[in-house]
Amino acid sequence: MKNLIITPSKTLFIILLLISTLVFGEWKQTGPTGGFASVLYVDGTNIFLGTNGGMFLSNDSGTSWTAINNGLTNNSVNCITKIGSYLFIGTDDGIFKSNDNGSLWTFCGLDSSYVTSIVFSGTRIFAGTYYPSGIYFSDDGGLFWNVADSGLGNAQIQCLAIKGNLIFAGSLNNGIFVASLTDTIWSAANNGLPTQAILSFEVSGSDIFVGTSWNGIFVSHNDGADWLPTGLSGDGVFDILVNNSDIFAAGLNGIRYATTTTYNNSWSLRVLGLPGNETPYTLAVNGSEILLGTQSGIYQSSNNALSWNGPFNDGLYNTTIYSFCAMGSKILAGTPLGIISTNDEGDSWIVSNSGIPSAVQAFSLFPYGVEIFAGTGNGLFVSVNEGISWNHRGTGISWIPVDVMTANAGRIFAGAGPEIYYSDDNGYNWLSSYVGFSNSSTALLGIDDSIILSGTISGVHISHNNGLSWMATNHGLPPYTYITALSRIDNIIIAGSRYRGIFLSADTGAYWINANVGLPLNSDVYSLAVTGTTLFAGTDKGVYLSSDTGKTWASVSTGLPNFAEISKLIIVDSVLYAGTNGSSVFKRHLTELINHSTGGVNSMINKPMKIFPNPFSNSAIIEFEPNESNYYVLSIFTSAGRLVKKREFFSTNQVQIERNDLKSGMYLFQLQNKYGIVGHGKFIIE
Secondary structure, three states, X not given: OOOOOOXXXXXXXXXXXXXXXXXXXXXXXXXXXXXXXXXXXXXXXXXEEEEOOEEEEEOXXXXXXXXXXXXXXXXXXXXXXXXXXXXXXXXXXXXXXXXXXXXXXXXXXXXXXXXXXXXXXXXXXXXXXXXXXXXXXXXXXXXXXXXXXXXXXXOOEEEEEEEOOEEEEEEOOOOXXXXXXXXXXXXXXXXOOOOOOEEEEEEEOOEEEEEEOOOOEEEEOOOOOOOEEOOOOOOOEEEEEEXXXXXXXXXXXXXXXXXXXXXXXXXXXXXXXXXXXXXXXXXXXXXXXXXXXXXXXXXEEOOOOOXXXXXXXEOOEEOOOOEEEEEOOEEEEEEOXXXXXXXXXXXXXXXXXXXXXXXXXXEEEEEEXXXXXXXXXXXXXXXXXXXXXXXXXXXXXXXXXXXXXXXXXXXEEEEXXXXXXXXXXXXXXXXXXXXXXXXXXXXXXXXXXXXXXXXEOOEEEEEOOOXXXXXXXXXXXXXXXXXXXXXXXXXXXXXXXXXXXXXXXXOOOOOOEEOOXXXXXXXXXXXXEEEOOEEEEEEOOEXXXXXXXXXXXXXXXXXXXXXXXXXXXXXXXXXXXXXXXXXXXXXXXXXXXXXXXXXXXXXXXXXXXXXEOOOEOOEEEEEOOOOOOOEEEEEEEEOOOOEEEEEEEEOOOEEEEEOOOOOOEEEEEEEEEOOEEEEEEEEEEO
């Protein structure tokens, strides 16, 4: 048995961690299960699933799932490939690899790239990207990547396939390209194709099949020189699977089946057992079974897709949450597939879509009196029985997607498309409120009987006549600030934004100031929630708390995934619920969060730190106590609280500050690890 050595510093860390867990707790993932399944990959008894909520692994033929995201910094997985002993995945932010079946992932290049496909030939690995568009290759296992886009132009790559000594690239905008594996000089290969939007490839013997966005499947018998129709048309085909002589197509119109000898005659629809609103996206063979990933989870077939069983979503927490609302202790959530609800603090969720068209996105939920308004991709729906059933309502707003809603002085407002609409008769009739308004509304906040604010994709608009006319009120905001959330504490207005964090106004939006002390640099703030004088912000890097009206912030994200994007927050019965982009819902009691941010562990750890020399001219050293978290973030602020520098680093007990372009004067600094703020101080540059 390996001996465990406990040092004094480790003992202190363990005590603090135990206190934090037992007294202050951490976030608990409550469900719902299921969500968008983008790619399946079978490797022996291991079944890997890439989703918009990260990676999952099943060891029981896809019946149950376990998240395997340690080391991942992006949750949107687009492709999976095994090369030797390494599993490679492409995400919306580069490539990661693992040699232990996903227990730990290591970043291996193409950061800030939307990687859609990874293939290999020998020791050479190819990666296709949608943005920035292109193809890259690596000959050293992903340590270094070289551009291989000669002849591609601006082709946005969606899929790659290798056949013999040729590599094929399918793009979303310029069709198919082909190149030799040795020179990777690309040439167009679109003869016979009626479309240039390519979604998928499948190589079978001497044939290569291609799935298109609207025109079904085509096949080439001569290495892409010509493409012929297969008889399946009028469908967008996301994935093609050839298993022996059987061909399966996952598309907008369901699962289609043919054989390699009869596909020109007929394709049969095989959706028995699938809900009518399911869209298939990915297919895989697991022994004698066919696995199917859809927009809501995983299905299995043991009879060649004649019928399907499922969904098998145990442990698969990857639902995206668009909106929340509460009626008493009942919570409703809007998702890409409609509305769900819970009566037991999120421990179980049920579908609450009766009366709403299937698979419609529920962008906004708004309780008003005894009714609940649901803004969906198909217009406005209203429930008078807490979401049990819904009816369409809204002459004048028709079937326009409704993104945000609020009410002010008896008038209901809806942000729909590029306009704001209002209703004075409980949503039965709507009028457009477009005077002075030129951007889509992203957030709405009523102030008093006459004043209402609207966040837009380029700042804030204000109305002084309860929404009849609008004018911009952006003084202090950077140009084109994308406002995502609005809230208030007394006379302080809080605005969340994309990439620029938080702004505050004490004069009803006439002037705004930046308020990002303690927030990560360039934060996306998607949601705000207020209880008393405490403010919570849901960001692209977890949940943050402010107890001073937004002036300073502290992370309260322990227990959330590293990549958790918090899309919506709601407080119900002293519990904070955090809806995410692809990781379902988490919850945590307010007493844990507020105590954690103002006392307890943080007050024990967050203390002044030594810095020497101080003052300094060129550089100085900050010392801190070592613990088991060697990853830190150092933030430096001006004496007025403006963030001027941020640095991520690994260390055990110290970090060096370089003056670089910092001017002479006094600065404040803050050190943070994954457990929160661990220290602070100030220094003077001479």
